[in-house]
Amino acid sequence: MTDVIVQPAVIEPLLGPLYWLLGVWSQLMTGVARATGLEVLQYGFMHRAILVGLCIGVMAPLIGTFLVHRQLALIGDALAHTGFAGVAIGLFLNAVFEFGISPYLTAVIVAMVAALLIEVISETTDAYNDVSMAIVLSTGFALGTTLISINAGGLAVGVNQFLFGNLSTVSTDSAAILLVLFTIIIGVVGVTRNQLLYVTFDETAAAVSGLSVNWYNRIMVMLTAMVVVGAMQIMGVILVAAMLVVPVAGASQVARSFNESLLVSVVLAEIAVVLGIAVSYYGEATAGGVIVLLAVGVYVLAVLAGKLQTALTGTETPEMGAISPNSDPTTTDD
Amino acid sequence: MTPHHDNTADTPAIELADVAFGYTATPVVEDISLAVSPGEYIGVVGPNGSGKSTLMKLMLGLLRPDRGRARLFGVPAHQFDTGSRIGYVAQHASASKEMPITVREVVKMGRFPHVGFGQLSADDWAVVDEALDTVGMSAFADRRVTELSGGQRQRAFIARALAGEAELLVFDEPTVGVDIESVAAFYDLLDVLHDDGITVVLIEHDLGAVTEHAERVICLNRELHFDGPTAEFVDSDALARAFGTTTAVLGDD
Numbered sequence: 379m380t381d382v383i384v385q386p387a388v389i390e391p392l393l394g395p396l397y398w399l400l401g402v403w404s405q406l407m408t409g410v411a412r413a414t415g416l417e418v419l420q421y422g423f424m425h426r427a428i429l430v431g432l433c434i435g436v437m438a439p440l441i442g443t444f445l446v447h448r449q450l451a452l453i454g455d456a457l458a459h460t461g462f463a464g465v466a467i468g469l470f471l472n473a474v475f476e477f478g479i480s481p482y483l484t485a486v487i488v489a490m491v492a493a494l495l496i497e498v499i500s501e502t503t504d505a506y507n508d509v510s511m512a513i514v515l516s517t518g519f520a521l522g523t524t525l526i527s528i529n530a531g532g533l534a535v536g537v538n539q540f541l542f543g544n545l546s547t548v549s550t551d552s553a554a555i556l557l558v559l560f561t562i563i564i565g566v567v568g569v570t571r572n573q574l575l576y577v578t579f580d581e582t583a584a585a586v587s588g589l590s591v592n593w594y595n596r597i598m599v600m601l602t603a604m605v606v607v608g609a610m611q612i613m614g615v616i617l618v619a620a621m622l623v624v625p626v627a628g629a630s631q632v633a634r635s636f637n638e639s640l641l642v643s644v645v646l647a648e649i650a651v652v653l654g655i656a657v658s659y660y661g662e663a664t665a666g667g668v669i670v671l672l673a674v675g676v677y678v679l680a681v682l683a684g685k686l687q688t689a690l691t692g693t694e695t696p697e698m699g700a701i702s703p704n705s706d707p708t709t710t711d712d
Numbered sequence: 713m714t715p716h717h718d719n720t721a722d723t724p725a726i727e728l729a730d731v732a733f734g735y736t737a738t739p740v741v742e743d744i745s746l747a748v749s750p751g752e753y754i755g756v757v758g759p760n761g762s763g764k765s766t767l768m769k770l771m772l773g774l775l776r777p778d779r780g781r782a783r784l785f786g787v788p789a790h791q792f793d794t795g796s797r798i799g800y801v802a803q804h805a806s807a808s809k810e811m812p813i814t815v816r817e818v819v820k821m822g823r824f825p826h827v828g829f830g831q832l833s834a835d836d837w838a839v840v841d842e843a844l845d846t847v848g849m850s851a852f853a854d855r856r857v858t859e860l861s862g863g864q865r866q867r868a869f870i871a872r873a874l875a876g877e878a879e880l881l882v883f884d885e886p887t888v889g890v891d892i893e894s895v896a897a898f899y900d901l902l903d904v905l906h907d908d909g910i911t912v913v914l915i916e917h918d919l920g921a922v923t924e925h926a927e928r929v930i931c932l933n934r935e936l937h938f939d940g941p942t943a944e945f946v947d948s949d950a951l952a953r954a955f956g957t958t959t960a961v962l963g964d965d
Contacts, residue, residue: 447811572824579821580807583869586772587825587876588795630812634856639812696855698864699848701897 396554403429418659426553427545427612427665428655433560434609434621435651439629439643440567441605442622444578444598446630453496453599454619456511457489458606460518462615464488465540466525473529481540482552482607486559489603492518497599501592519615543614543666545655552611559608563601574598575636614666620673621647628677631684646676723786725750725880725911726771730780733770740766743935744780748913750879753906755926755942756915759955762933764915765803768884771913772800785880795825799873801866803885803915809858815868816853819843822875843875846901848894862889870898880911887918899925919951 404425411419418424445451467488468481496514503510526537539547567574576584577594585591602622609618625647626639633639654669661668724747732742741763748754758764769775770782773789782789785797792798799822807818822843823836832840844850847867857865866889873881883902887895899921906912916922922929922942929945931938931954938950945951 447808569829572821572827572829576821576824578808579811579813579818582774582802583800583807583821583872585774586795586798586800586882587821588793588798590793630810633812634814634854636811636813636817696851698852699845699850701848701867701894701901702846 393551393554393558396557397550399557400426400429400550400553418656423546423548424655424659426548426550428652430548430553430556430608430612431651431655431665431669432648433556434612435648436644437560437563437605438609438618438621439625439647440640441563441598441601442626443629443636443640443643444574445602446623446626447578451623452508452511452619453493454602454606454622456496456515456518457493457599457603458610458615458618459515459522460492461485461489461603461607461610462540463492463518463521463525464607465610465615466522470525470529480551480555482555482611485607485610486555486604488518489607490600493599493603494596497592497596501595539614540610541615542664543610543612543617545612545658545665548611556608556611559604563604563608566597566601570594570597579636612665613669614664617666617670620670621650624670624673624677625650628673628680631677631680632687642680646680647673650676722749724748724783725752725785726913727783727786728767728770728777728780729783731770731777731782732779733766733775733777739778739934741770741932741934742779744770744932746930746936746939748911750911751906751909753902753912753925753927754914754930755922755928756913756930756932757917757919757922757951757954758932758937760917762954764932765884767932768882768913768915772798772882796876797879799876799878799881801869801873801881801883801886803888807857807869811858813857814854815849815857815860815871816840816844818857818868819871819875822872822877825876839877840875843871846874847871863891863894866890867894874905878910880913881905882913882915884915885917886914887921895921 404422407419407425407428410416419428442451442454445453462485464485464487465481468479468484471477471484472479472481492514496510499510538544573584573589573594574597576587576589577591577598581591584594605622606618609621613621625643628646629639629643633642650669650673654672655665657663657672658665658668726746726748728744728746731744732739734740744767756764756767766775770777771784771789773782773784773792776782776790784792785794819840820832820837823832823840827833827836841850841853844853847870849864849867849871852860852864852868857868860868866886870883870886873883881902887898890898902912902914903925912926914922914926923946926942928940929938929942930936931945931950933954937954938945938948
């Protein structure tokens with residue numbers, strides 16, 4: 379019964395244009411398949427998987443950059459596991475009450491609530507810590523496995539796709555949900571990029587400059603929840619966090635500026651995703667695992683490139699100028 | 713961009729009334745009442761652990777007093793959100809130590825309170841480059857902050873505060889790690905900023921620098937031991953009382 383997932387009537391008109399978009403994308407891919415003769419591009423499910431993969435390659439390192447530089451690399455893992463609890467809740471509700479809700483929707487909701495909880499707890503205790511993160515992670519996973527085992531009947535069959543991800547089970551519905559998440563994430567980061575950068579780099583100075591640090595942190599963790607649930611379809615619960623961390627770690631080895639590091643991390647992630655999907659298709663392996671292995675490979679190359687870069691540019695330092703009060707920094711013309 | 717002037721000239725930039733604060737049950741500062749008028753140059757001195765940095769955090773609204781009230785430009789300090797009016801340089805920069813980010817990108821943040829969700833205009837970038845020039849860091853603009861020495865990092869953070877074109881600049885031991893010649897130049901820079909009408913609050917362990925440059929001295933050790941003109945401070949025994957010794961010699965550092 380999990381094969382046929384009917385969206386509640388409210389969401390249907392919202393997703394309409396996205397189905398159209400997915401159709402256009404699919405036609406485009408079919409065209410590419412005809413022109414190139416690539417077998418991998420002939421199937422509808424691969425069209426959706428590639429689109430989802432490309433989106434993951436942008437949004438995961440984008441959000442990951444803000445997390446990694448705040449020493450929050452593990453929060454993605456914790457939220458993915460609560461997302462799994464959300465999936466289980468969705469499957470449970472569908473089985474017991476015949477709701478027909480996509481489990482990805484319940485996963486988004488549960489993960490976002492968990493994200494807010496982690497953030498609010500850290501605000502009151504004044505620290506993110508490994509322990510609270512580990513507790514949230516295991517609670518999420520325990521809740522998920524318990525709910526699934528209660529309903530073991532028909533449910534356990536569908537669980538593997540959530541745990542390990544699966545290219546061939548990316549349905550039109552879940553691809554549409556991912557596009558919605560993708561749009562929200564890109565939109566919010568686009569609007570608040572200055573604030574997120576300031577809070578990430580220097581929380582105290584950001585607070586003095588009038589930013590509500592707590593609110594930007596809450597926004598950040600909720601975006602993280604959206605990313606991990608969105609990426610879960612292909613990457614799976616267990617490996618999804620790697621996409622938030624590994625390309626970003628690679629990018630910080632070679633990039634000099636923050637903007638450059640954003641760009642490089644997206645490029646590295648896309649390389650891993652595109653190659654990974656192709657390799658897993660032809661090699662008949664699980665996409666999530668292959669993508670992460672490739673991402674780690676790309677990371678190692680980035681580390682080497684970074685070392686090489688340092689060795690080549692040498693250590694010459696430019697002349698430091700004097701602090702010169704004469705050039706008056708406070709004069710402006712407007 | 714010109715600073716806002718939405719309240720009258722006699723509204724204190726900083727006002728603390730009967731403020732007490734402690735991280736635990738023991739107060740770190742107590743019975744603090746003071747007001748800083750726009751345009752003043754104030755030095756805050758006191759022994760290590762006397763609550764100087766805590767006082768600064770209370771002033772800026774980073775901490776809320778347990779008792780009493782703290783106001784910034786007439787607004788309760790913790791609610792104050794017109795960041796374009798305040799510039800701040802921390803003692804040990806709280807900033808991320810590993811992030812890939814250039815000096816220019818750091819200084820750019822000084823403009824964020826002015827641009828909000830928008831982009832920096834050509835004028836904003838001009839202010840950024842001018843601030844870099846003022847602290848002598850133009851040649852380092854495209855360097856990664858992680859490659860800098862402590863003193864260079866500190867200069868970058870000073871440039872960020874300058875780029876904000878704030879009315880009130882708060883420095884918490886800003887010259888830690890900065891080389892000696894540059895320290896003198898830095899205090900000259902503060903004098904110029906003060907002459908331009910900017911309110912300067914300087915927290916310093918170097919008593920000589922404070923007595924030489926600040927107009928008014930606040931001497932702190934949990935409570936206020938002195939608050940008045942620098943000349944009076946030099947003549948008083950406030951320092952000895954605050955440091956709990958009679959052997960403290962001014963300018964001996």
